[in-house]
Amino acid sequence: MVLDMNSDAARLVFLFGGIGDQFLWLSLLPEFRRQSRQPVVAVTNRSSSRQIADLFSGRAYDRLEVFEQPNLSGMPPTTSHFQPQRIVRASHIFYDERERYDLIGRFSIGIADLVRLILDIAPDAPVALPNIPDQARRNAANYMREWSLPVGRTVLLAPWALSWRCPLPLSWWTEAVRTLNQRGFTVVSNVGNSGRCDTTKDGALLGAIPGTLPVNVSLSDIIPFTELCGYFLGMRSGLCDLIAHAQVKKLVIYPYAADIDSYLTGLPFDIACRFWSVARAFGRPDVCEEMVNSEIPFAPSLIDSWLDK
Secondary structure, three states: OOOOOOOOOOEEEEEOOOHHHHHHHHHHHHHHHHHHOOOEEEEEOOHHHHHHHHHHOOOOOOEEEEOOOOOHHHOOOOHHHHOOOOEEEEOOOOOOHHHHHHHHHHHOOOHHHHHHHHHOOOOOOOOOOOOOOHHHHHHHHHHHHHOOOOOOOEEEEEOOOOOOOOOOOHHHHHHHHHHHHHOOOEEEEEOOOHHHOOOOOOOOOOOOOOOOEEEOOOHHHHHHHHHHHEEEEEEOOHHHHHOOOOOOEEEEEEEEOOOOOOOHHHOOHHHHHHHOOHHHHHOOOOEEEEEEEOOOOOOHHHHHHHHHO
């Protein structure tokens, strides 16, 4: 791909990070595209990124380029500074560490606020909703039939996260599943995208929690699938971003432990929870978010308000 670097050249947006990072950036690119008044070319080298980008086709970018090489994660953090009017490095590590922590800690901003700042769009610029193709909805319905899952009475469990540095013990999740089963719910474990978990990132699939059915649903189908399930319970991960707008009861867990000083992107726990809040990033007050001590066993009362909401 060769672009003419004259005054009306396209803006290049290099997508980085995981599922959630790219989903949020793509959610805000429609406003960036409208404001820039130039063609926007989104560039990535992950095949999974195409599934996410397709949810915003025709709105977030004018053209999508997917390369196998080189690995964009190796792109120097300062690349966008060479031609800031041409290139956007779509990453929350756009600023150096000191600047970033000052913005987050001192001004109490969230991840979506930081993205708006980098894109130079209005502080209240709206996030775009993903387009869900009819085929994805048909695929989701087929999954439900194939696995004999009750519509509206299934909980999609997502107990794994790569970036959040404090996992919950297996016993916590097992007890959560037992409690949900007692209340009449079928529970399935999301086992796709093994890169989300440090202990399984070299494997083909994540592990399933005992007592659950393992399901591997493509990113393009996961939103309508979750909506048919009716409920989502998971660790803070990129999947939480992806289903933020889903019409489903969502409970996002932020675990902590006394011996862990820093969490996602090295932030202290309270700041990390505020910065990475799904409800705040996407303007979704219907997203329940709970801070959980990983050293304390699962308490059934945790899910009461979520189930009744």
